[in-house]
Every structure is written in structure tokens, then in C-alpha cells.
Amino acid sequence: MTNPQKLRILCLHGYTQNAKIFRGRTAVIAKDLKDIAEFVYVSAPHKLPDKEDITEAEKLKRDPNDEGPRAWYKTEQDQQVYIGYDESLAYLQRFYSENGPFDALLGFSQGATLSALLTSTLPTLSLPLPRFLLLSGGYLPSPTPTHSVLTPTNKLTIPSLHVIGREDKWVLPERSEALLECFEERGREVHYHEGGHFLPTGAENRRKYREWVAGFLKVDGEGVVEAQK
Numbered sequence: 601m602t603n604p605q606k607l608r609i610l611c612l613h614g615y616t617q618n619a620k621i622f623r624g625r626t627a628v629i630a631k632d633l634k635d636i637a638e639f640v641y642v643s644a645p646h647k648l649p650d651k652e653d654i655t656e657a658e659k660l661k662r663d664p665n666d667e668g669p670r671a672w673y674k675t676e677q678d679q680q681v682y683i684g685y686d687e688s689l690a691y692l693q694r695f696y697s698e699n700g701p702f703d704a705l706l707g708f709s710q711g712a713t714l715s716a717l718l719t720s721t722l723p724t725l726s727l728p729l730p731r732f733l734l735l736s737g738g739y740l741p742s743p744t745p746t747h748s749v750l751t752p753t754n755k756l757t758i759p760s761l762h763v764i765g766r767e768d769k770w771v772l773p774e775r776s777e778a779l780l781e782c783f784e785e786r787g788r789e790v791h792y793h794e795g796g797h798f799l800p801t802g803a804e805n806r807r808k809y810r811e812w813v814a815g816f817l818k819v820d821g822e823g824v825v826e827a828q829k
């Protein structure tokens with residue numbers, strides 16, 4: 601059997617992370633899937649200030665290529681106002697168009713929410729939809745005109761795997777379940793883990809991810825594994 605045609609997965613990090621940090625935190629997943637998937641990472645455009653307790657010595661030791669903490673948006677007024685969201689969405693739309701095609705989106709926390717919101721806008725831009733989403737710790741944004749493209753009454757039909765921590769205190773499970781309800785029941789699946797607000801990478805979880813991703817590959821009559829159409 602020949603090597604498979606790899607699926608390309610665009611990866612969106614969470615709040616205060618960046619592409620490098622998310623690459624490190626998903627390295628074991630990428631390694632498990634290296635024969636069937638290529639992970640592409642992108643940093644959010646909005647830079648966050650350093651932590652207040654960081655010392656000058658720590659700043660001097662910092663890698664000059666370190667992008668620092670990043671965000672797709674910030675919230676105000678009890679999470680009713682999303683600052684920087686429009687710029688991030690436009691940035692991702694350009695990145696998706698210029699660096700695609702992508703077979704899937706993998707997002708954590710803010711990145712999971714942006715993955716769903718981005719996907720909902722692609723048809724209006726005549727851009728191809730990814731074939732599936734893998735979302736961890738995501739949530740349904742507060743109702744605003746900007747975010748109204750994604751609602752429980754305007755469901756996405758794309759297959760989606762939702763990873764939810766039963767002990768998540770940052771994004772409560774019911775908030776992630778509200779995002780789940782924005783996807784058609786036929787194509788969605790939920791994977792609960794016993795931890796908090798993180799993308800779990802233990803052996804059992806990795807088996808689940810591989811099973812899900814591999815489901816979008818098929819074997820043709822000559823034994824060649826290729827991307828499922």
C-alpha cells in the first residue's frame with residue numbers, strides 16, 4: 601500500500617496562545633496522525649500584553665521570534681462585545697483562501713469558536729468548505745449581529761467532533777454543548793473527557809482523534825489510500 605494522500609488540517613489556538621505554543625501542545629497528536637494528516641498552524645493577529653509578573657531578565661531571554669500571547673478577540677460588557685473579531689475573521693478568510701485548500705479545522709477554545717464561525721462564512725465567499733471540524737473547549741458566542749451566522753436555528757451540516765471537559769471551569773460544558781447544537785445532529789459527535797479546559801492528548805483521546813480523522817480517508821480498489829471526496 602502506498603503512503604496516503606494526507607489531509608491538511610488548519611489549527612487555531614486558544615486565548616493567550618500562539619501558533620508555536622499550540623504546535624507544542626498538539627505535537628503528540630500530530631505525531632500520531634503524521635501518516636494521514638498535515639497540521640498547519642496560524643497565529644491570531646491581536647497581540648496581548650505580557651503578564652504583569654514577567655521580569656526584565658525573562659524578557660531578555662525570550663526568543664526574538666516568539667510572537668508572545670495572542671488573541672482572536674477580547675470581550676467586554678459581560679462578553680456581549682467582541683473586540684477584534686471582525687479583523688480576525690477577515691484575516692482567517694484571507695489565510696484560508698491563500699494557503700488552502702484545507703480538509704479540516706482543529707480549534708481550541710477561542711480557536712474552536714473561530715473555526716465554527718469561519719466555516720459558516722465560507723459559502724458567502726465562494727470558498728470550499730472543510731470536510732470536518734475538530735473542536736475542543738469551544739463555545740457559542742453571545743448573540744450579536746456579527747455572530748448571528750452561527751445559531752441553533754441556522755445549523756452547519758459539516759461533520760464535527762466536539763471535545764468537552766467535564767471539569768472545565770473556563771468554558772463550562774453547557775456552553776460547549778450550546779455550540780454543539782449549532783451542528784446538524786446527523787454529522788456531529790461529542791467526546792467527553794474527565795479534565796478541564798485543555799485539549800486532552802492521552803492515549804485514549806488520541807485513538808479517538810485518529811479514528812475520527814481516518815474516517816475521512818478511503819481505500820480504493822487498488823489499495824491506495826486517498827482523501828475521501
